[in-house]
Amino acid sequence: MTIHPNAPSRPSKSTTADPQDLLTFLLTSEPCLRRRDAEKEVLKRFGWWNPWKPGWRPPEFSSPDKSSERESDEARRATYQARREEALRERQHRERHQREEKAWARQERSDSSDERDRVGKNLFEEGDRAVDEWTSKAARSNYDDFLIKDHHTADDVVQFLLGALNQMREERDDAISLISTLIEERALARARVSVQGDACEQRDTLYRKVGLAHDCPDFLLKAARLAFRKEFHPDGQPVDWRIDAERRFKETEATFEAIMRLRSR
Structure with missing residues (x-):
């Protein structure tokens, strides 16, 4: 029989303990x-x-510490914020670069247009001046002084005819000079148009060799040149292909150099 450690060793008043008293004793005792x-x-x-x-x-x-979770969330949030700010800066830089390239292209087109206007004005300046002079002379030309009337004698008629012939000869010389000037201008204009057409064709041919358009921005031209260098560099080719790769590499570099010279004018 097992005795509870809190059980009294000796009942106080009787040999048989009351169960209720025993329970109270067990609950209240130390x-x-x-x-x-x-x-x-x-x-x-x-x-x-x-x-x-x-x-x-x-x-x-137990669950993870709230402070460590909060610190990790803040670190993750700071990382995402830094990435967003970096992406925003890159986009702003790219947009600013594109705006600069567009402004440069517009300025170049404006300058070339002004240059063409100036060249065209200089080209036709002499012809316009000759036409104006001839027109003013023709407006002042008058044959009323050579009219023959009843009181004029035969000698007067001869003098009138000679004077009229001389005036007609001067007008003819002026017309011939004007026509010659216009013919020279026409030939010069045709030559310039031909040269410009050849230059444009040559320019377009250079750009077509590298797969670009003549109005592409500078950063795209530089990126294409770098890509061609990586693709055709002889060091990155097999030994059997290095001769052909070197030839293509030199041709491509010469094409890009010609394009850069055209853009620097």
Whole structure:
């Protein structure tokens, strides 16, 4: 028979203890030393068990620390924010570069248009001046002084005819000079148009060799040149193909150099 450690060793008034009194005694009495020693042993062996903290759980079964979660979330949020800011800066730089390239292209087209207008004005300036002079002379030309009337004699008629012939000869010379000037201008204009057409054709041919358009921005031209260098560089080709690769590499570099010279004019 096992005796409870809190059971009284000797009933107080009678040899047979009342069950109700015995229960009251067990609940109100202080625990004995053996029970205290047993609890200490349990706490020593199982440090995670604490009967006096019912809401406490062992560390291995508890949720992650809120502070560490908050720190990791803040670090992750800071990383995402830094990436967004970097992407925004790159996009702004790219847009600014594109705007500069477009402005440069518009300025170049405006300058070339002004140059063409100036060249065309200089080209036709002499012809316009000759036409104006001839027109003013023709407006002032008058044959009323050579009209023959009844009182004129035969000698007067001869003088009138000679004067009219001389005036007609001057007008003829002026017309011939004007026509010659216009013919020279026409030939010069045709030559310039031919030269410009050849230059445009040569320019377009150079750009077609590298797969670009003549109005492409500078950064695209530089990127294409770098890509062609990586593709055709002899060091990156097999030994059997290096001769052909070197030839194509030199041709491509010469094409890009010609394009750069055209753009620098």
